[in-house]
Amino acid sequence: MRHLRALLPYYRPYLRGLAAGMLLVVVSNVFTILGPFIVKLAIDGLTAELTTDRIVQYALLLVGAALAAGAARYGMRELLNGISRKIETDLRNDIFAHLLRLPPQFYDRWRTGDLMSRATNDVQAVRQVAGPSIMYLVNTVTIGSLALGLMIWISPRLTLIAMIPMVLMPGLVMWIGKKINVRFERIQEQFSEISNFAQENLAGIRIVKAYGREADRSEAFASLNAEYRRRNMDLARIWGAFFPVLTFMGGLGSVLVLWFGGQEVIAGAITVGDYVAFGFYLVLLMWPMIAVGWVTNQIQRGAASMGRINSLLAEPHVIEEPEDPVAMPAIRGGIEFRDVSFRYPGTDRWILKNISFQIEPGQTVAIVGGTASGKTTLVRLIPRLYDVGAGSVFVDGVDVRRMRIEDLRDSVGVVPQDPFLFSMPLSRNLTMGPAESADTGRLDRALDIAQLRPTLDVLPDGLETALGERGINLSGGQKQRATIARALYRDTPILVLDDSLSAVDTVTEEAILAGLQEFMADRTSIVVSHRVTAVAGADLILVLEDGELAETGTHAELLAHGGVYARLLERQLLEEEIEQEEAV
Numbered sequence: 001m002r003h004l005r006a007l008l009p010y011y012r013p014y015l016r017g018l019a020a021g022m023l024l025v026v027v028s029n030v031f032t033i034l035g036p037f038i039v040k041l042a043i044d045g046l047t048a049e050l051t052t053d054r055i056v057q058y059a060l061l062l063v064g065a066a067l068a069a070g071a072a073r074y075g076m077r078e079l080l081n082g083i084s085r086k087i088e089t090d091l092r093n094d095i096f097a098h099l100l101r102l103p104p105q106f107y108d109r110w111r112t113g114d115l116m117s118r119a120t121n122d123v124q125a126v127r128q129v130a131g132p133s134i135m136y137l138v139n140t141v142t143i144g145s146l147a148l149g150l151m152i153w154i155s156p157r158l159t160l161i162a163m164i165p166m167v168l169m170p171g172l173v174m175w176i177g178k179k180i181n182v183r184f185e186r187i188q189e190q191f192s193e194i195s196n197f198a199q200e201n202l203a204g205i206r207i208v209k210a211y212g213r214e215a216d217r218s219e220a221f222a223s224l225n226a227e228y229r230r231r232n233m234d235l236a237r238i239w240g241a242f243f244p245v246l247t248f249m250g251g252l253g254s255v256l257v258l259w260f261g262g263q264e265v266i267a268g269a270i271t272v273g274d275y276v277a278f279g280f281y282l283v284l285l286m287w288p289m290i291a292v293g294w295v296t297n298q299i300q301r302g303a304a305s306m307g308r309i310n311s312l313l314a315e316p317h318v319i320e321e322p323e324d325p326v327a328m329p330a331i332r333g334g335i336e337f338r339d340v341s342f343r344y345p346g347t348d349r350w351i352l353k354n355i356s357f358q359i360e361p362g363q364t365v366a367i368v369g370g371t372a373s374g375k376t377t378l379v380r381l382i383p384r385l386y387d388v389g390a391g392s393v394f395v396d397g398v399d400v401r402r403m404r405i406e407d408l409r410d411s412v413g414v415v416p417q418d419p420f421l422f423s424m425p426l427s428r429n430l431t432m433g434p435a436e437s438a439d440t441g442r443l444d445r446a447l448d449i450a451q452l453r454p455t456l457d458v459l460p461d462g463l464e465t466a467l468g469e470r471g472i473n474l475s476g477g478q479k480q481r482a483t484i485a486r487a488l489y490r491d492t493p494i495l496v497l498d499d500s501l502s503a504v505d506t507v508t509e510e511a512i513l514a515g516l517q518e519f520m521a522d523r524t525s526i527v528v529s530h531r532v533t534a535v536a537g538a539d540l541i542l543v544l545e546d547g548e549l550a551e552t553g554t555h556a557e558l559l560a561h562g563g564v565y566a567r568l569l570e571r572q573l574l575e576e577e578i579e580q581e582e583a584v
Contacts, residue, residue, distance in 0.1 A: 003303045003304075003306040003307040003310055004129060004299070004302060004303050004306050006306060006309075006310050006313075007087070007091075007126065007129070007130060007306060010087045010090055010091060010130070011083075011087070011130075013086075014083045014086060014087070017079050017082070017083055018079075018080070018083055020075075020079055021075075021076050021079035021080040021083065021135070022076075022080075022138055024072045024073075024075045024076035024079065025072075025076045025080075025135065025138045025139050025142055026138075026142050027068075027072040028068075028069045028070075028072035028073040028076060028139075029069075029139065029142040029143045029146055030146065031065045031066075031068040031069035031072065032065075032069045032143065032284070033143070033146045033147065033150065033281075033284070034061075034065040035062060035065050035066065035069075035280070036150075036276075036277040036280035036281055036284075037150070037277060038058055038061050038062050038065065039058075039062070039273070039276060039277060039280065040271075040273035040274060040276060040277035041058065041273065042055065042058040042273070043271075043272055043273035043276055044271050044272070044273035044274075045058075076135060076139075077135070080131050080132075080134065080135040081131045081132060081135070082131075083130070083131060084127050084128075084130040084131020084132065085127065085131070087127065087130045087131070088123055088124070088126070088127040088130065091123055091126065091309070092119055092123050094313070095118070095119050095123070095309065095312065095313065096119065098312070098313055098315075099115065099119075101317050102315055102317065102318075103317070103318045103319050103385065103386065104380075104385055104386065105318065105344065105345045105346075105386070106315055106318075108344075109346075111192075111196040112196065112199050112200075113192060113193070113194070113195035113196025113197065113198065113199040113200070114192040114195065114196055115312070116195050116199065117188065117191050117192040117195045117196075118192070118305075118308050118309055118312050121188065121191055121305075122188060122305035122306075122308050122309050123305070123309065125184075125188075125298075125301045125302050125304070125305035126302050126305050126306050126309065128298045128301070128302055129298055129299055129301075129302030129303075129306075130302075132298065133295050133298040133299055133302065136291050136294065136295050137295050139288075139291070140287075140288035140291045140292055140295065141288075143284055143285075143287070143288055144285055144288040147281040147282075147284045147285045147288075148281075148285060150277070150281055151278055151281045151282065151285070154270060154274045154277065154278050154281075155261075155264060155269070155270050155274070155278065157260075157264075158257060158260060158261050158264060158270070158278060161256050161257070161260050162253045162256055162257050162282055163253070164253070164256065165249040165252040165253045165256075166249065166253065166285075168249065172245065172246075176238060176239075176242055176296070178300075179238050180235065180238065180239065180296070180297050180300045180301070181300035181301075181303060181304055183231065183234050183235040183238070184235060184300060184301045184304045184305075185304040185307075185308075186231050186234075187228070187231045187232055187235060188304060188305060188308060190224070190227055190228045190231050191228060193224055193228075194221075194224050194225060194228055197220070197221060197224055198221070201217050201221075203469070203470075239297060242297075246286075247286075253282060253286070254279070254282060254283075257278065257279060257282055261275050261278060261279075262275075318345075318387070319384050319385075319386075319387060319405065321404065321405055322401060322402050322403070322404070324402075325402060325403060325404045325407075326398050326402045326403055328396070328398065328403055328404070328407045328408075328411075331395060331396055331407070331411040331493050331494070332361040332396050332493060332524075333359075333361040333362065333395075333396070333411075333493040333494045333523060333524030334358075334359065334360060334361045334394075334395065334396045334397065334524070335358070335359040335382065335393070335394070335395055335494070335524060335526075336357070336358045336359070336393070336394040336397075337355050337356055337357050337358075337378075337381075337391070337393055337394075338356055338391050338392050338393075338394065339354050339355075339356055339390065339391035339392075340352055340354070340355040340356070340381065340388050340390070340391035340392070340393060341353050341354055341355070341388070341389050341390040341391055342377060342381065342386065342388055342389045342390075343389050344386075350389070350547060351374045351377045351547050352374045352377060352378060352381075352547050352548075353547045353548050354391070354548070354549075355378065355391070355548070355549050356391075356549070357540075357542055357549065357552060359524060359526070359540070360524075361396075361493075361524055362521070362522060362523060362524060363524060363525075363539045363540060364520050364524075364525045364527065364537075364538045364539050364540075365524075365525070365526050365527070365538060365539065365540045365541070365542065366526075366527045366528075366529065366535030366538035366540070366541045366542070367379070367526065367527070367528045367529075367541075367542045367544065368528075368529060368530070368532055368535060368541060368542070368543055368544070368565065368568060369543055369544035369545055369550075369564075369568075370545065370568070371530075373544040373545055373546060373547065374544050374547045375498075375499075375528045375544055376417055376498055376499070376528065378544070379414075379496050379498055379526055379528055381393050381400075382395070382400070382412060382494070382496065382526075383400075383408055383409045383412040383414065383496075384400050384401070384405060384408060384409075387401065395408065395411070395494075410492070411492050411493050411494055412492055412494045412495075412496060413487035413488070413490040413491075413492040413494065413495045413496065414487060414496045414498065415480075415483050415484050415486075415487045415495075415496065415497045415498060415500035416483065416498055416500075417498045417499045417500070417502075417528075419471070419476075419479040419480045419482070419483040419500075419503075420470060420471070420483070421467050421470060421471030421474070421479055421482060421483070422467070422471075423466075423467060423468060423469050423470075424466065424467065425461075425463070425464045425465065425466050425467070426459070426462075426463050426464070426465050426467055426482065427443075427463040427464055429467065429471070429482060429486060430443060430446065430447075430463075430482065430485050430486050430489055431443065431486075431489060432486065439489075442489050442491055443489055445488070445519075446484075446485040446486075446488035446489040447485055448515065449484075449485070449488055449512065449515035449516060449519055450481045450482070450484040450485035450488060450512060450515075451481055451504075451508050451511050451512050451515075452478075452481045452482060452485050455474070455478045455481065455482075475503075476503035477503045477504040477505070477508065479503075480500055480501065480502070480503045480504055481504065481508075481512070483500065484497070484500055484512065488519060492523070493523050493524060494523065494524045494525075494526070495519075495520060495523055495524070495525045495526070496525075496526045496528070497516075497525070497526070497527045497528065497529075498528045499528050499529055499530055501513075501529070501531075501534065502530070509534065513534065517537070531572065532565065532568050532569040532572050535555075536555040537555070538554075538555070539554070540552065540553070540554065541553060541554065541555060541558055541565065543558065543563075543564050543565045543568075545564050550563065550564045551563050551564055551565055553565075
């Protein structure tokens with residue numbers, strides 16, 4: 001139950017509507033309680049002089065009470081269920097905003113399917129608590145209190161007898177509630193497993209088909225699904241026994257009322273009207289007892305789900321905004337790494353070790369090195385996707401940890417090693433905003449430099465062609481060119497190209513590099529590449545080896561030195577020569 005305390009702030013904007021809804025709950029129950037009392041008056045009136053006009057009056061009163069109760073009940077549902085939907089929306093928005101602020105290392109640990117389950121299925125369970133459960137809880141307390149009060153007014157002795165079976169209900173509800181909570185948590189965990197399995201296999205459907213693993217994947221999914229069904233059946237068994245037990249206890253109370261109440265009527269202790277009204281009130285009291293079971297079930301489910309959501313929202317924003325950020329009116333693009341070391345959270349291996357270098361504004365710098373030498377990790381430190389483990393990274397002489405994250409990242413255009421496109425029109429993928437607000441001149445220049453014009457000619461709707469998931473309807477080279485165009489469209493003072501030409505052919509690569517030379521002339525550019533031949537024209541080349549800065553210099557200087565860079569170039573030229581001979 002403690003998990004649900006985190007839900008309280010979400011009610012703050014809707015307190016007025018919540019109070020009105022609660023008031024309507026009370027009003028609806030007051031009119032509901034009036035019905036049996038009117039029946040009592042009518043029945044007791046049969047022993048006196050009861051005229052037709054009097055019967056019509058009682059009938060009209062019954063109809064009026066029913067209409068008033070119905071109208072109030074509609075209003076309470078409209079208000080309280082509506083508020084629960086708004087809270088559901090607010091909570092889901094907060095979860096998504098929180099996920100967007102979390103650092104990349106968070107996504108190294110959490111699975112996409114699990115996150116989706118918490119943002120959908122768990123939020124839905126919490127909504128049931130936020131509205132319907134609270135509504136029924138207040139309804140139960142109100143109708144129970146009113147019905148019990150009138151039963152005591154009619155006959156305290158008969159009320160005490162009728163309550164004998166009800167004494168066991170609170171303990172039964174608590175015992176079953178704990179079991180429901182445990183079983184529901186296990187159900188939600190299994191649902192996360194199913195969601196993650198489905199997401200991974202659908203995202204990797206081409207691998208599944210290429211290796212002919214459809215049957216194997218289907219069997220694995222069926223096994224997960226069977227476990228999900230089994231866990232749901234465990235909950236259904238205990239939940240299915242709950243209502244019959246409550247109904248039996250309520251029925252036992254009715255039997256006692258029939259026997260002892262009949263005796264009181266015969267003895268003249270209560271009237272026939274009192275006896276009939278008492279029976280109605282007992283029935284009204286049975287519903288709250290049964291509703292307690294439903295509310296308990298929903299609250300236990302909601303508490304389990306809110307616990308899972310709380311654990312997600314408790315994940316810290318490792319990359320935090322500085323308390324007193326330095327104002328950066330215009331970033332020029334100077335970059336300095338000063339004794340930087342880095343290792344990924346949760347690991348002991350240092351990916352970068354004591355890296356120091358300086359890039360002047362407007363320079364084109366290349367970073368080369370073997371596989372796993374730390375090239376991509378290094379450029380990720382510039383926009384603070386990760387924070388350094390030791391040392392500092394400076395932009396225009398300011399430590400990036402003292403800059404507003406938005407200012408820093410708005411100044412860096414990144415073409416990632418793994419091109420990613422969203423499931424929306426190509427134009428929106430390039431501009432990352434509405435088409436009507438796009439700068440046509442900047443977009444045309446980006447398309448030309450990235451050599452994306454030929455791709456537009458073969459797409460059915462050109463720039464407005466809707467892309468599939470992760471841009472699946474484009475080839476690897478087309479996706480890389482699209483992500484290059486996206487970075488160029490941003491027109492930032494710092495441009496990072498992280499091995500972004502690996503999937504394009506040599507001719508296209510040369511055309512893109514030629515266009516980039518003019519574009520990069522007035523901005524700081526960092527080019528990460530595994531092809532040494534592609535970075536020969538850089539102003540400065542940084543050579544990484546095993547996370548250390550092995551060499552720095554121009555192409556000519558590094559070749560003359562005959563070190564790591566020269567060996568990399570020699571090996572790549574030999575590999576290209578072998579490939580050409582094999583092609584012949």
